[in-house]
């Protein structure tokens with residue numbers, strides 16, 4: 001990997017692929033790697049970065065450093081709907097007329113979020129947190145926000161509706177390139193990885209390169225919570241989806257992974273194994289905790305996070321409990337835990 005210019009945060013990966021490090025303001029992740037893939041009809045972006053003026057400036061300066069321009073973008077392929085990936089897509093489309101492609105399951109979330117009545121999301125979150133045993137102190141700020149009408153600041157309310165659907169297993173319409181969509185649900189229901197089925201530019205052993213989004217990162221285990229659909233009718237199993245998706249990616253045998261955060265890396269198979277082992281260990285650890293019945297909230301309080309529970313801020317606690325729930329669903333599905341009959345809020349115990 002070679003750095004094209006220091007100031008513009010642009011890196012060359014060879015074979016007509018570059019990345020631009022687009023900052024995410026006030027976020028420990030630091031940046032999104034937006035990939036620029038040359039095609040016969042102009043550059044195509046994989047993800048676009050956070051919707052913020054500084055991020056936009058970095059993206060457009062990066063494109064200029066690559067001797068192109070945001071107005072030349074032919075298309076945008078979005079790995080998933082999260083704002084650090086899809087945030088600037090609308091602005092790039094406005095500037096260039098580019099199409100935006102996304103998996104239908106994530107497009108459904110974008111549509112739902114845009115059309116939601118103000119307060120729907122907070123009501124859903126409050127109801128859900130009550131059901132999992134969140135204490136009054138945690139619910140109070142949500143109820144206060146509802147009361148005060150502070151509802152328009154949630155990310156995603158203005159996110160762009162895609163024009164095209166990414167169909168799993170199919171090649172995307174990238175003139176002169178072979179880019180195949182691999183559906184990798186788990187982190188979101190419509191997360192996709194994109195397999196660039198071309199010889200590695202440095203002839204590294206393996207089958208092409210993989211734009212992995214948030215699915216496979218070199219040093220981070222992505223957040224796997226619930227799919228957070230207020231209208232959910234079936235009991236989904238996001239962690240089960242994620243683990244199955246990881247195995248699918250492992251089988252591709254790619255030469256190099258181009259993730260959306262951190263840095264490009266080789267050894268995809270080993271990293272997949274590490275993550276599968278990590279989740280197996282974590283599930284085993286949770287079973288030990290579930291020797292006594294616990295609500296999802298109580299389980300989250302007892303799980304190992306990157307800092308003590310007392311130091312985890314309010315919003316992150318809601319995310320943590322969602323992660324605890326996805327693990328509980330997995331254990332229930334595997335027949336290793338079950339809900340205690342008649343408990344309210346519901347508690348779970350190892351079986």
Ligand SMILES: [Zn+2]
Pocket residue numbers: 080082187214
């Ligand atoms: Zn994400």
Ligand SMILES: [Zn+2]
Pocket residue numbers: 082084085214260261
């Ligand atoms: Zn991300």
